[in-house]
Amino acid sequence: MSQQNAPILSVENLHTYFRQDEGVVRAVEGASFDLYPGQTLGIVGESGCGKSVTARSILRIVEEPGKIEQGNIWLRTSGSNGSSQRVDLTTLDADSQAMRDIRGGEIALIFQEPMTSFSAFHTVGNQIIEAIRLHQKLSPKEAREKAIDLLRQVGIPKPERRIDEYAFQLSGGLRQRVMIAMALSSDPKILIADEPTTALDVTTQAQILDLLRQLQEEKGVSIILITHDMGVIAEMADAVVVMYLGQVVEEGPVDDIFHNPKHPYTRSLLKSIPSILAKPRTKLATITGSIPHPYNRPAGCSFHPRCPDFMPGRCDVAEPKLQKLNERQVVSCFLYDNLPE
């Protein structure tokens, strides 16, 4: 495999658990996926399926008492002499210098809630400049210039004035732009966007997505886009990972996922997208039932209680494994077990 086609980030069999007195929440249970340079990988699923915990696991900022119990997270970094090397992020100490250089330097994160994601006591400039100076040797003055420049790049009018304002003085869209500017301040290779547009109105949402796409073209950054919105995925992603209860149930290129979904969960998700072509006054399709409580995960395939294609005696007994269906798609479902190899 050539350098260009080797994944920049490989998550292998990731398990992140929260061990509490009441029981163990298996937030992520055996997630695997690859991210390639310049690619946008969408991770979709309902609330509580482990998308955000996966993102935080990659950055090693899972909250207590969450812990990575198993699995590897391989990051490909370029060494000083141009050669590339792979680091397993799970082996690094979360607060070590090496991990902190990667956090914000190689991998950056943007959040859903741009209001509470900024400190109300510091100007946005202060917070961006801090990020810049953490990873680059710049004087305060140079860092400030760079911060203003970044704000201009993400389309903020009058950046030399905005930089001295506080997050609560900015509109939601501007705040998210500042957040993106801050994330991009150290030219990361990977940008993880955790529901970047969920808190915004639709128009602003489209603008932010455009901005992300434009920045990706300019800087060649790889994006992991976490969302529950299939519309956003269709617009942005190259490849899609569908998660359910901490597990990957289907993976494939965006076209296949949308036009030829295999897993019953993926199909249900797609059916629940409102369509402009649908007959008026028809009910929107929903997925029956709700996500089981994390303490009592169903036996067998965790989706079987809600699955339209439930096969008694099979799905509620054994756990399906991720298997390759064809060159592009991977699925974990017993429906495809008897395929000729």
Place this chain on the structure above:
Amino acid sequence: MVNYIIRRFLAGILTIWAASIISFVVIQLPPGDYVTAYIANLQSTGTVLSREEADALRIQYGLDQPIYVQYVKWAGLMLRGNFGMAMEYNRPVREVIGDRMTTTIIVSVAAIILIWALALPIGIYSAVRQYSIGDYFFTFLGFIGIAVPNFMLALIVLYASFKYFNVQNIGGLFSPEYLQQSWSWAKAWDMAKHLPLPAFILGLAGMAEVVRIMRANLLDELRKPYVVTAQAKGLSRNRVIMKYPVRAAMNPFASTIGYLFPFVVSGSIIVSLVLSLPTVGPMLFKALVAQDLFLAGTILLLLSILTVVGTFVSDLILMWIDPRIRHGMEGQS
């Protein structure tokens, strides 16, 4: 913003005026007056005062006039910086209170500084290492600190230092040789050496409380998304905590500056008696018992003024440190 400051300032003056009326009326409330208390005192030593003598005393102190006339007279004196006569001492109030007000302020400020200097770091530690042995230890200590009355602690400290360490001169703020001297660097230094113990005893209850508040505030803040943002930049955990959530958790304390002062002063009355500290606490107590109108009224009024000033100062500090307040006001005016 200037409008706001002026408004707060005028409100402060109004509050002081209201406080002066209340202090004056409250002191008048108990049955009898200074002369009755004085007569009772004399009787216990065997002297009997005639009716005429008592009436003459009342006229001399102006106690025969209606209360509002007395108040207006008193307020007039106050405005001219003359606080009237301390009846019991037969000297001007200003002279009697004199140094005591200074030492009260010094002791209270020392207690407040000690409260913050010790309690805030402990609170931060307890929150960051929630449910650790250290956290449980300080929690335990904190509840004891709240539960034990501080005069009791003062008694224990007095007893222990006398009995086990054979320290004779534990109470007081000064060594005997400095007691009668006027202020000098040597005297100030002598006081600085005596200060930590009473400051600690006075501050302990407040300290326990501040630890609990800081711990709770910080625990709330630690879960906020901006902490994750700061962490995701690559800041070390300690720097994240000190720069962002601690900053936010400290904010409410600025608003407590105002009422911390009366809290410490009123808490100090019994402790000051036990430790024989020359603060206004014991003097206020004695003046109230003797129904010494001018002395008690002046002390109460001075304390209210200090509280109002403290609140005004904490408003200014809040405005200075909290951009939300500062910019919220920009929008309005």
